[in-house]
Amino acid sequence: MKAPLLLALSLFAQSTAPWAEQLAFWSRAELQSLRQRLASIEEELRTLPEPSMAHTSSRRGFQSSRVGDGEPLWVELTWPGETLVDAVALIPVPVVRDDGRGTSFGFPLRHRIEVTDAAGRTQTASESADDLPNPDGYPVLQRFTPVKAVSIRVTATKPWQRNELCVFALSELMVFSGKRNVALQATGSASNSRQQPLAWSVENLTDHITPLGLPVAPGTPAVKGFHSSLASTGTAPKQVTVLLPRIAELDEITLVPMPRREMPSWISYGFPHRFRLEVSAREDFSQPTIIADFQTTSFTTPAKNLASFPLRKQPVRAIRLTTFSLWERSGDFLLALSEIMAFAGGENVALHAQVIASDQLDDPAYSPAALTDGSSNEGPLLPLPDWLAQLQQRQSLQREHTDLTAKLAALRARSQDQVVNGSIAAGGLLVAGLLWGLVHQHRVRRRDAERLRERLARDLHDEIGSNLGSIALISAYASQDDATPESMRADLVEVQTIARESADSMRDMVRLISPRGRRESEEWSAVVHGLARRLLRGVKMDIQLDASSPSLEIRRELYLFIKEVLHNVASHARASHVSLHVQQSQGRMTVQISDDGLGFDPSNQSSGHGLSNLRERATTLHADLVIQSQPGQGTRITLTLPT
Secondary structure, X not given: OHHHHHXXXXXXXXXXXXXXXXXXXXXXXXXXXXXXXXXXXXXXXXXXXXXXXXXXXXXXXEEOOOEOOOOOOEEEEEEEEEEEEEEEEEEXXXXXXXXXXXEEEOOOOEEEEEEEOOOOOEEEEEEOOOOOOOOOOOOXXXXXXXXXXXXXXXXXXXXXXXXXXXXXXXXXXEEEEOOEEHXXXXXXXXXXXXXXXXXXXXXXXXOOOOOOOOOEOOOOXXXXXXXXOOEOOOOOOOEEEEEEEEEEEEEEEEEEOEOOOOOOOOOOEOXXXXXXXXXXXXXXXXXXXXXXXXXXXXXXXXXXXXXEEXXXXXXXXXXEEEEEXXXXXXXXXXXXXXXXXXEEOOEEOOOOOEEEEOOOOOOOOEOHHHHHOOEEOOEEEOOHHHHHHHHHHHHHHHHHHHHHHHHHHHHHHHHHOOOOOOOHHHHHHHHHHHHHHHHHXXXXXXXXXXXXXXXXXXXXXXXXXXXXXXHHHHHHHHOOOOOOHHHHHHHHHHHHHHHHHHHHHHHHHHHHHOOOOOOHHHHHHHHHHHHHHHHOOOOEEEEEEOOOOOOHHHHHHHHHHHHHHHHHHHHHHOXXXXXXXXXXXXXXXXXXXXXXXXXXXXXXXXXXXXXXXXXXXXXXXXOXXXXXXXXXXXXXXXXXXXX
């Protein structure tokens, strides 16, 4: 009824008073809304990383030969064995135009990502149905359900075109398994390739050289990194050793350079020209294994890029970097690095590890311990997929900010000419319609609030009420005459545990409703991470949440669903690793929780594991629920729902 009434009001106003479309009240409301959204965007942008958008190396990336329309253009990465993958990042080749704005050279308007497993089965992981806007140098990160792959192919189904010729170009192709870029261990190929050493080559797809800069969050670390003492000759030996807290099977060692703002972007301050990287499974560094040897040839300066060296599950206790040719600064020579990272299963096991240096600069701004503090000299280091996702979010917000700024300027210009004048009847009718709309909107909100209040009351009654009943019962047992001090202490511990769980649940529910001044997405992420940490103490976790937050109603139900699943894992699975991934794409949200625990037979109704509760939650969310499990092979639970 509301829409027809407002339409009638509009038609009446148009026929009697054209000025009604420009009422100052509406303009002021819209202006205020635009200003608030712009302020919100600007606040969020301050928390997101910024790409450097500068070519820092002679290696530009991959570029195909220029072909006619209809000729295939693709690139492919192949691994020696099956690798679990869950995301692909396409890093464009940026070009800065005369107007100072960027664009991406050779980035396809449409593309398809295909994954092939060891059995030769190929499936499409992602495919664009419509033309994509030019990413303007920003990364395009696409996540999908984890799948085993021996190869991944990216095809330009609608290539970038100039002068009737098509070309496909990328600065880098990253493929992720959790937090780890497994593309470093792959071999690249292409339908065709322009070979122009060093600028253009298929090999450049996986060299970690991009124009985006280091994967850092905004912030200024207290200590910049490690800086050796100054030497009078470039051949003076310098050595740094990282002693891991335990032996770990490493997949990758990464050296993080130390760029300086006062220097050109293609210079890595203090990064050695020639060096050797070795590892040992022994604390005393006996029986070392050489990982990278640049004693006789110079290493290409990484500039503002990571220098990564892949390993294949190599048992390592100690890492050693030895220099043979130092970086020169105005007649003296030095070694400087921001960080040394060592990854095992996507985790940086070198974080806060002991560092031993042959010498160091006497300056509090530098310290050997800074090599394992998790920060570069430009800010805290981020996992690559998280950093890329945040860069994507920055681009989206910047585009929205540009559009809203233009809209705000147009609205301001229009509002300056507004004159509230005209027919009393038309004005009265519009005011009456407005009041009716406000009353109707208030009723709808009140009804929705009442429904939500009832659901929350039910949740609190089910969990908090049950816990309070348990506390009362335990207290009654403890107060009996025959209770021993030992039993009373045990009862007290149980009461404390139940009370703490009740307080945690109450706090989570309040935080879901009221984000405490933080963005809803931040609060949602904090609640889920906190819940996982409480329920899965001592279990290795991989949690990846989409940047956006679902609606309040969906948040409530998802929280209870995730809590039920994690509680089942903690109670029954005996898992050592749990992954929780929440993704949103094309109006759908996917929640996938996997563990490497005992598993069970989902068809066995007596298996328990709270399956009926999960199905009820899925029904409430109008979601599809898939439970995959076998005894001894872990469990995967996937929930897919419309957003």
